[in-house]
Every structure is written in C-alpha cells, then in structure tokens.
Amino acid sequence: MRMAELSAESGLPVATIKFYLREGLLPQGVRTSATQATYGDAHLRRLRVIRALIDAGVSVARARKVLATLDEPPDEVAALLAEAHAAVAPSGEEDVPLAEIEDLAEQLGLQCWTHRPERLAEVARAMRTLREAGFALPPEVMRTYWTSMRHIAAAEIAEIPVGDPDEAVRYVVLGTALVEPLLLALRRVAEQLATVERFPPNP
Amino acid sequence: MRMAELSAESGLPVATIKFYLREGLLPQGVRTSATQATYGDAHLRRLRVIRALIDAGVSVARARKVLATLDEPPDEVAALLAEAHAAVAPSGEEDVPLAEIEDLAEQLGLQCWTHRPERLAEVARAMRTLREAGFALPPEVMRTYWTSMRHIAAAEIAEIPVGDPDEAVRYVVLGTALVEPLLLALRRVAEQLATVERFPPNP
DNA sequence: TTCATTGGCTAGTAGTACTATCTAATCTAG
DNA sequence: CTAGATTAGATAGTACTACTAGCCAATGAA
Numbered sequence: 001m002r003m004a005e006l007s008a009e010s011g012l013p014v015a016t017i018k019f020y021l022r023e024g025l026l027p028q029g030v031r032t033s034a035t036q037a038t039y040g041d042a043h044l045r046r047l048r049v050i051r052a053l054i055d056a057g058v059s060v061a062r063a064r065k066v067l068a069t070l071d072e073p074p075d076e077v078a079a080l081l082a083e084a085h086a087a088v089a090p091s092g093e094e095d096v097p098l099a100e101i102e103d104l105a106e107q108l109g110l111q112c113w114t115h116r117p118e119r120l121a122e123v124a125r126a127m128r129t130l131r132e133a134g135f136a137l138p139p140e141v142m143r144t145y146w147t148s149m150r151h152i153a154a155a156e157i158a159e160i161p162v163g164d165p166d167e168a169v170r171y172v173v174l175g176t177a178l179v180e181p182l183l184l185a186l187r188r189v190a191e192q193l194a195t196v197e198r199f200p201p202n203p
Numbered sequence: 204m205r206m207a208e209l210s211a212e213s214g215l216p217v218a219t220i221k222f223y224l225r226e227g228l229l230p231q232g233v234r235t236s237a238t239q240a241t242y243g244d245a246h247l248r249r250l251r252v253i254r255a256l257i258d259a260g261v262s263v264a265r266a267r268k269v270l271a272t273l274d275e276p277p278d279e280v281a282a283l284l285a286e287a288h289a290a291v292a293p294s295g296e297e298d299v300p301l302a303e304i305e306d307l308a309e310q311l312g313l314q315c316w317t318h319r320p321e322r323l324a325e326v327a328r329a330m331r332t333l334r335e336a337g338f339a340l341p342p343e344v345m346r347t348y349w350t351s352m353r354h355i356a357a358a359e360i361a362e363i364p365v366g367d368p369d370e371a372v373r374y375v376v377l378g379t380a381l382v383e384p385l386l387l388a389l390r391r392v393a394e395q396l397a398t399v400e401r402f403p404p405n406p
Numbered sequence: 407t408t409c410a411t412t413g414g415c416t417a418g419t420a421g422t423a424c425t426a427t428c429t430a431a432t433c434t435a436g
Numbered sequence: 437c438t439a440g441a442t443t444a445g446a447t448a449g450t451a452c453t454a455c456t457a458g459c460c461a462a463t464g465a466a
Binding site for chain 2: 045048049051052053055056057076077078081082085089090108110116119120122123125126127129130132133134135137138140141144145146147148149150151152153154155156157158159160170171174175176178179180181182183184185186187188189190191192193194195196197198199201202
C-alpha cells in the first residue's frame with residue numbers, strides 16, 4: 001500500500017498520517033527508494049488504534065506511550081498493566097502525604113499497597129479534589145464504588161486471554177485506555193434510570 | 204474581601220481570577236465604585252469549585268455550563284441530572300444509527316430508552332470506538348460493567364439529599380463531574396489487585 | 407520524457423487556558 | 437490634600453496541542 005492508499009483506506013488526510021509518522025505513533029513503512037515507501041495492513045490497523053486512543057481523549061504523548069507498551073510489552077502481566085496504567089493515568093504533579101494514602105488503604109481494606117502507591121495516590125488526589133470542592137461523598141457510596149470496581153476488575157482480569165500473548169497485551173492495554181469512556185457513559189445511563197425510578201416524573 | 208485577598212485566600216493569581224470573571228465562571232463582585240469591588244465567601248467557594256472542575260479535566264466551556272446548572276437548576280431531579288450530564292459528557296459529532304441504539308437497549312434490558320437517547324448514543328459510540336480499534340469486549344465483562352454501574356447509580360441516587368434543594372443540586376452536579384476521576388482511579392487500583400491475585404509475581 | 411506521487415522538512419493554524427501590561431479611576435496613609 | 441498603592445476593564449501576548457499546508461528534490465509510471 002502506498003501513502004495515498006493508506007490515507008484513503010484509513011480516511012485520514014496524508015498530512016495527518018505524516019504527522020503520526022513524525023511523532024512516532026505509526027512505524028515507518030518499508031522504504032523502496034529515497035522518496036517511496038509501502039505500508040501494510042499493520043499500518044492500517046495501527047492507524048485505527050491511534051484514532052481510537054485519540055478519540056477516547058488520550059493525548060498524542062500518552063498514546064505514544066500506550067503504543068510503545070503494545071509494541072514492547074513486559075512479560076509479567078502485572079508489569080504490563082502497570083505500564084498501561086502509567087501511560088493513561090493523569091500524572092498528578094503535587095504528591096500526596098503518606099498518611100493520607102495509609103488512611104485510604106485502610107478504608108479500602110488493603111494490606112500490601114506499598115509496592116505500587118501511584119494508583120492509590122491518584123485515588124487520594126481525586127478524593128481531595130472532591131473535598132476541596134465542598135462535596136461530601138457519603139461513605140456508603142464510596143463503599144459501593146470500591147466493591148463495584150473490584151467486581152469489574154475481577155471480571156476483566158479473569159478474561160485476559162492466556163493462549164496468545166499478543167492478544168493478552170492488546171486486551172490489557174486497549175482495555176485500560178478505551179474502556180474508560182464506556183464505563184462513564186454506562187454510569188450516566190444507569191443514573192438516569194435510577195433517577196426516574198426514585199423520582200418519577202410528574203404526569 | 205478585595206481582589207488581592209481573594210487571590211491570596213484562593214491561591215490563584217489575580218490575572219487568573221480576572222480571567223474566570225471574564226469567562227463568566229465567577230460572578231462579579233459587589234461594585235463599590237467605578238474601579239473597586241468586593242467579594243464574599245461565596246466567591247471563594249465558587250473558585251474552589253472551578254478549580255476542582257478544571258483539575259478534574261472539565262474544560263472552561265463545560266465548567267461554565269456545569270456552574271450555570273448549579274446556579275439555575277431545573278426543579279425536576281431528572282432534568283437536573285440530564286443537564287449535568289449534558290454539561291460534562293463529550294458531545295459526539297457523528298450520530299449513531301438508530302438500529303445500533305436499539306440493539307444496545309435490548310442488550311442492556313432497557314424498555315423506555317426513547318425519551319432521552321443521547322446518553323445511550325454515547326455508550327454506542329464508546330463501543331464502536333472499541334470495535335474499530337479491534338478490541339473484542341467479552342460479553343461477560345460487558346454484563347459486569349452494566350450491573351456494576353447500576354449498583355453504583357442506585358447507591359448514588361439513593362443518597363441524594365431531599366431536605367435541602369441546594370445540597371441536592373450540589374450533590375448531583377458535582378457528583379456527575381467530579382466523581383469520574385475517582386471511579387477510574389479506583390478501577391485501576393482494583394485491576395492491579397486482581398492481577399496480582401490471578402498472576403502471582405515470580406519469587 | 408513528462409508528470410503525478412512521495413518523503414522529509416519547515417512553517418502556519420485554530421483552539422485552550424491562562425498571563426502580562428496598560429490606563430484611568432479610586433482608595434488609603436501620612 | 438497629596439503621593440503611592442490598588443483595582444476594573446481592556447487588549448495583547450504566551451505556551452501548548454493537534455493538526456494542516458506548502459515546498460523541494462527524488463522517484464515511478466505512462
């Protein structure tokens with residue numbers, strides 16, 4: 001496939017594809033001469049992944065990290081997940097006091113949180129933001145959040161395909177980045193449903 | 204409170220506060236003369252909410268809508284929630300074919316989805332993005348997403364305070380916008396936990 | 407041979423969230 | 437009552453992001 005074709009197939013302007021090439025999101029094609037290269041199906045698939053990431057709100061810089069993880073995955077699943085998380089998660093600038101993290105770990109019933117506190121720190125930051133806005137999160141709701149997320153995580157991790165490592169990497173990395181908008185959208189639908197149940201509309 | 208004080212108390216530069224004033228995120232202070240105005244605690248609290256929204260990833264334009272909902276809430280809870288959702292949700296440009304939405308509604312077991320299809324369309328878009336990236340979401344996982352989100356929504360809606368309308372508005376509007384990062388962060392912690400359970404690290 | 411295509415380069419654009427400066431009016435302290 | 441500080445309001449500038457557009461020389465296909 002040549003550039004014009006790749007552009008037509010993917011629906012993206014040539015200039016944009018060149019941009020992704022420059023930014024290292026899309027690997028170079030196979031050079032056939034000084035001013036010519038060909039691209040394969042892998043490039044087309046990659047472009048679709050790039051668009052999916054960017055449409056999902058991932059920045060170009062983070063998308064590059066996600067794709068790097070996809071290309072050179074660590075062999076331990078936990079490390080793979082951690083890399084995917086680090087690539088997608090917002091990296092908070094100010095750090096969270098240890099005491100706050102310890103409190104949180106206790107609240108969630110975690111013992112061995114010490115080996116990777118970044119994700120927990122992110123939870124703490126989100127809760128601080130809530131507090132600073134003057135929003136009191138009912139403890140009951142917080143408990144539901146946590147148990148629901150444990151359910152979700154259990155289901156997700158249980159479905160990691162074990163046969164094909166490539167498939168597993170894809171599942172973990174894309175599942176991390178692309179499922180977030182889906183979950184939030186489902187929450188909104190569920191909230192509207194629960195609302196009309198609790199507060200039936202006037203006739 | 205004068206501008207300098209408001210700036211000191213909130214920790215925000217004067218220029219930034221003036222920007223929020225211009226953008227209509229922060230209401231004007233009480234004018235005492237042609238070049239002087241005073242601000243109250245309400246302004247300080249509002250600034251905290253603005254920062255929380257913006258830190259949570261809400262754009263200035265969307266924050267303005269959220270705050271407008273906070274200031275002039277509709278009296279029906281369902282309408283309030285819908286406005287809050289519309290303010291924070293990504294508004295997809297391309298629309299989703301009706302057939303796709305109908306399929307989805309059936310899959311989720313919804314009957315009366317017709318009166319407000321926007322949120323459902325958002326779910327459909329998220330799923331399409333997933334599909335286009337070549338990510339096959341296991342049906343079992345999708346089911347878990349949905350049941351978990353219904354649990355979450357039930358807990359959230361059940362805790363809407365009924366006594367004080369102001370508190371209810373605050374709870375719904377801020378809960379919509381500010382809880383999202385918390386949920387995603389909790390999911391990441393839960394995923395790491397589930398992973399070390401299913402794939403114990405090598406010794 | 408002739409003309410369209412392309413890689414590689416550089417520069418420009420639109421949008422977002424501030425940030426800085428200026429002016430003239432006012433307020434405050436001495 | 438005056439000198440210096442403060443401030444509203446306006447305008448312009450900045451840094452960053454995600455493209456977008458143009459050019460040029462080398463190539464490839466007719």
